Amino acid sequence: MPSDAAPLAAPLMARVEAVARAAPDRPAFIRADGPVGYGPLTRQVRALAAQFLRAGLAPGDAVGITLADDWTHILCSLALIRLGCRQVGLPWRDPAPLREGQARRIGLVAIIADAPEDALGGAALLRPDPAAAACAPDAQDSLPPIGYGELVMATSGTTGRPKLMIAREPMLLDQAARIAGFGAVFLHRPSFDGNHSKRLSYRSLVTGGTEVLAHDLPARDLAALVARHGVSRIHLAPKDLAALPDALGAASWPAGTTIVTTGTRVPQTVRRDVQGRLRCALQVVYGTTEAGIVSIAGPHDHEDHADSVGRILPGVAAEALDDAGTPLPDGQDGLLRFRTPALVAGYLDDPEADAEYFRDGWFHPGDVGRRLPGGVLLVAGRADDRMTLGVIKIFPAEIEAVAEGFPGVAECAAYPMASAAFGDIPVLAVVPREGFDAAALLAHCRARLGLRAPRRVVVVPALPRNAQGKVLRRELAGTVAP
DSSP states (O other), X not given: OOOTTSOOOSOHHHHHHHHHHHOTTSEEEEETTEEEEHHHHXXXXXHHHHHHHHTTOOTTOEEEEEOSOHHHHHHHHHHHHHHTOEEEEOOTTSOHHHHHHHHHHHTOSEEEESSGGGOOTTXXXXXXXXXXXXXXXXXXXXXXXXXXXXXXXXXXXXXXXOOEEEEEHHHHTTTHHHHHTTOSEEEEOSOTTSHHHHHHHHHHHHTTOEEEEOTTSOGGGHHHHHHHHTOOEEEOOHHHHHHHHHHTTTOOOOTTOEEEEEOSOOXXXXXXXXXXXXXOOEEEXXXXXXXXXXXXXXXXXXXXXXXXXXXXXXXXXXXXXXXXXXXXXXXXXXXXEXXXXXXXXXXXXXXXXHHHHEETTEXXXXXXXXXXXXXXXXXXXXXXXXXXXXXXXXXXHHHHHHHTTSTTEEEEEEEEEEETTTEEEEEEEEEEOTTOOHHHHHHHHHHHHGGGSOSEEEEOSSOOBOTTSOBOHHHHHHHOOO
């Protein structure tokens, strides 16, 4: 586990300002209205940091951000990092009670927002003025030395209140050089108020990259934008990745553009389809909020190790344990644990969760999987999602891997139906599209899974998901009648 006393690299914003001094006109961001160079960007960040100082903020203060405009959010986030503040994104889309609870748990002194009603949890309202910052004289001399910023991140769990943790700069910049190696000009699709999005931007900036902002662009227009700006890397969620080849229509995907996706479940059928039809390199990144990036599956791994999450990165330790906590040899399934250079110190205000998930310098995510020779990692699924049909152990991911890509299946999720006689009976919920045939899907699953196949298919209009996009299997089991 990282130590607060461990030596740190230069602060994030010191590294960005070094890029600005060396290449002030290099585009840091490309907006719809044109590029923003590293020089103008750092001047605006310094001016906003000076605004916040005049408003009473100080290094070490905890500050929330609730802004609908992505560009303003980016500038404010970097200004807080420069001041050495602790920040948390409180997305305006989230319900006010959820934001209120997080504001109080973190002890926010201020919330940067446009509307008075967004100042929750007893925090003061702080309105940014990016227009004034854009034309203000350089505030370099009026600022304290560049600090080390911190980001409060939340887990994307499916039950209970979010677990909060403090991510310091080594965590925020974990694997920055490796990700930059996939392409220095990258397309940013998700909104910036998410932690994953922020870390993509931070990593790009410290490596002198260029980020194209286009999170609301329809998928059919992506190819033209990628070609216009010379994009060499694009990040897509697994759902968007699977839909991309069909969404592009007649448009051809520009050669040499790498696609990066993140997640435990990216079926081999999707990987083959994307690489085969778009003729691009696909990188599948696996990690956790608490530990950072654990493994990456590169273009040649998808055929060699179907549905793996790739090769464990140098400097990362990953083990599978038996029920007694003893490490298992390669090839045997067990509870996974990870130790990485970017591991956070624990949760903010949850000692019980700390004791469960952080032990002896390792993070225990609750995933079941195994190592293969050569450092390849496979993740079967979450231990608490595992179904027991009689004596047979079944993971939802096993069923979903077979069903995904079947004709007429837009989305699917497996879940258990409780039975007094048999235990957990596997059921598959499907969001259908044209041509869906439930009987044919069941036969397809039985042919490939045998006794592990779902016993029923239930058609649903949409899969219930939490704010981070994870399927709520318990909600499916409780509200969908087979």
